[in-house]
Amino acid sequence: MADKLIVPRIPRGFKDSFVEEVIARKQMIDTICEVYHLFGFEPLETPAVEYVETLGKFLPESTTPEGGIFSFRDSDQQWTALRYDLTAPLSRVFAQYQESLPLPYRRYQYGPVFRNEKTDVGRFRQFYQCDFDTVGTSSMAADAEVCLVLLAAFQQLGLPKNVISLKVNHRKVLDGVLERAGVFAISGSETSEDIEKRRLTVLRAMDKFDRLGLDGVAALLGEGRVDISGDPTQGAGLSDAQARIVLDFLSIPTTTHSETIEAMTQAVGSSAVGIEGIADLKQIARLLEEAKVGPEVTFDPSVIRGLAYYTGPVFEAVLTFQVPDEEVGSKAFGSVAGGGRYDDLVMRFTGKRVPATGASIGVDRLLAALKHYGTSAANSYQGPVVVTVFDNKLLGFYQGVVTDLRNAGIPAELYLGTETLGKQFKYAEQRRSPLALIAGPDEIGRNEISVKNLSLGKELGKSEAFKEDREKWIRERPGQMTVARTDLIKTVQSYLRPPQ
């Protein structure tokens, strides 16, 4: 070879997915989308490539688009980029097709999104999202429904209610508390930008309640803090009295819906925006009660959902079962989905507010949770039945066997390599085949074929009923048996289907 060899590799932060992961992910996504469909959402697909300005990340002062997105000029010399979420494309679609879309427009979308960011363990630059949204209604019934959809999806995936915690908060309630704490009060020569900056600093501090606790948040609301690595974070500069109001709000216990909302009502005081938020939360609580939702939903003052575009109720879904953790031994699995109401996102295109609400399931996080919890399809995957090749002259017989199996709906393949029978069994095991079939000239002369059980033992004892029949099952299905060619399909099916 005169040419230099190319190193086979992919860019940092991207990954290949093989059989079990692809199958587990597809089954999970299909289940989620069936739930979205059951709730009356219809699918939408948008391209991976959008104009940069559509995504809303173009900085007017720079000549190239900002980092964080993969952007490039297309052959028309326009700046385009890979989408970084599915919400920006939805707002573009709604603005573009609003004349012909049903109103409200209820859509779900599943697909890869791309972020040109730093990578980390489990943090990729291409990953899947699975969103559902209702655009064009300000009814709190749509927000209550976001909770119902998420709960139904998790349950359909085999997660019991007692490991699901869906937390609800409201941006207007948060602003109400901040207003009561005087965060928005203008002092001296402060501009409205200064106020907004202080608001974001306070929200960012509250967002760290989970990680830093009350004391850590208190420091960030006041003078700031220095973290363990020595990095200083500037505080919001609130007085102790101001900070106390925010900290009291964060300390509201998440007990019954009515108790929590009552405490939140006290916390917003006479703030008009806060009172609006409380009214919304009360409506959501009533609708959830009518839908007989239990304690898996709580109203939680510490849910902020970052600094995103939310303008109303916000949601965060957390799985509470314990997983091993290097630092503390074990911890709750954590967040797998989130969402909220965003009434301003279509305005960039139309100049008009369009109310919208929805949520996004983090596909990779949830898949990891299902694997951990044991309800993922990844572990139950079976490969095809492999028809081994004893002698290439007998290919016609083998091909006939493979065809019969496929006609009976049994995934099957003829071994297409050139290795010995022993290595063919290894290949079959590598493919996770449940069975290998073997026939030499003697068997074929007697019109027989041998069935070798590759998954016996692995597949045993998966269900209670099966355990009882275990010995009988094994006795009837030895590790290898020879059957008449005419009985083959029946025999293979009996191996593939354990008693229910």
Added chain:
Amino acid sequence: MADKLIVPRIPRGFKDSFVEEVIARKQMIDTICEVYHLFGFEPLETPAVEYVETLGKFLPESTTPEGGIFSFRDSDQQWTALRYDLTAPLSRVFAQYQESLPLPYRRYQYGPVFRNEKTDVGRFRQFYQCDFDTVGTSSMAADAEVCLVLLAAFQQLGLPKNVISLKVNHRKVLDGVLERAGVFAISGSETSEDIEKRRLTVLRAMDKFDRLGLDGVAALLGEGRVDISGDPTQGAGLSDAQARIVLDFLSIPTTTHSETIEAMTQAVGSSAVGIEGIADLKQIARLLEEAKVGPEVTFDPSVIRGLAYYTGPVFEAVLTFQVPDEEVGSKAFGSVAGGGRYDDLVMRFTGKRVPATGASIGVDRLLAALKHYGTSAANSYQGPVVVTVFDNKLLGFYQGVVTDLRNAGIPAELYLGTETLGKQFKYAEQRRSPLALIAGPDEIGRNEISVKNLSLGKELGKSEAFKEDREKWIRERPGQMTVARTDLIKTVQSYLRPPQ
């Protein structure tokens, strides 16, 4: 609004897909992938972004990658690009993971690919491919299987054998004919590049047989031709005697496999490479015969499959049913899939030849074919049952109805807008709802609910059995009826499921 409004639009050559297209495509892809699975292929997913050199399109003399692909520098300043097919990533995966992959490696992959090219009607810059390949075997059984998989997939999608034509040819047979015609004979100061250039010109000319006929190809093999728009195409410069050998080959009738292969055998004469190709085709013919494949497969000397990387058998699947055509009234639908053997593709990474064969289904083309042929899911799509809102004070009752429907597995939604009942019916029709449910205070007082049939008439008479029962069915299910709340699910189910 001080800010300039953004025009909601997508880059040229990209598209949005709405409910019916997404559902029809998903159903088609799922069916195809089930067939791939039945034949023992396992899924693989690779990222949309690869290093440019992996894709093999980087021109060493240029400072930026060639047109035709969407390329950009990632945050590590490496040249990356969106994949333009699924075969280049497969060869990269095989080279990268060969130690741990089963051999042969049989994978299928479905996903979007991207081309930064000119766009046209029905020609997009992002489109789906659905491939299956066997890497690591030179057995012709793998090539015969490519035919079996394609045929099984088409049949599973509801296309009868008599509209399917799967054409098989062989690159070595083509080279054998070219050798016999003296295309490879070096005259004067010709270099090996000159010879390769002449070979490609001849193959390109043969590839136009379908469109230009024998006379057109004859011109391109000789001095060249000027097309209808006045554009000249340079010819291959063959003598009449040389061209005659190529034209005679193209004229071989596609009758029985053995007759066609016998004529091809004559055409390659004593060419060693040609004789190798003939031996392969004979093996494929025998295996297809053993699998009882009928005249839907032909051996066809005019199949070239462009100038791609193929090195052995090549396949092209054509649908033969007629579709309207602006120029000639009607024409056969045409090509929907293709593939072949490519033994050199992994060599770029490993320096060693790795035999591989497979095919790719053109998802958008095949979806268009199914829509046209009437077996696509697009036309049978039904939206959710819409529970209308007569009075917002009764939301609790409506919510209970929606919950009951969903618990019975019936896609349903509560109308979340603020429009009148008449507009709510219009909304339901726009969503393709089969039924709308209505309840005012009177009905609710009597614990009743009204069912309004929105799809009556549209859904009627789809099956023969149904036609017979038509009048009885309509009599029992009027356009609108009021039922007891307790009978609602039963009634809704009877509307949704016509007699079989």
